[in-house]
Amino acid sequence: MIRVSITSMVLVLVCTSAGIVVLLWLLSEWLRSRREARLRRRAKKCPLCFFEFLTAAPLPQAPCPRCDAPTE
Numbered sequence: 404m405i406r407v408s409i410t411s412m413v414l415v416l417v418c419t420s421a422g423i424v425v426l427l428w429l430l431s432e433w434l435r436s437r438r439e440a441r442l443r444r445r446a447k448k449c450p451l452c453f454f455e456f457l458t459a460a461p462l463p464q465a466p467c468p469r470c471d472a473p474t475e
């Protein structure tokens with residue numbers, strides 16, 4: 404039988420829990436950055452009226468829904 408002190412058992416438990424929390428945090432940050440990059444590709448800003456909008460697909464020249472001016 405393996406003899407383990409209560410201190411080392413608590414230390415292993417705390418370190419494992421902290422590691423799981425850090426891994427979940429890194430995973431959520433990675434997923435959030437991917438989601439924001441996807442939205443940023445679809446985001447357009449009109450050069451005339453400065454209206455910001457999202458397009459359905461990443462089109463190079465989507466017209467502004469407010470003033471119908473082409474965007475870059």
Ligand SMILES: [Zn+2]
Pocket residue numbers: 449450451452453454467468469470471472
């Ligand atoms: Zn506009």
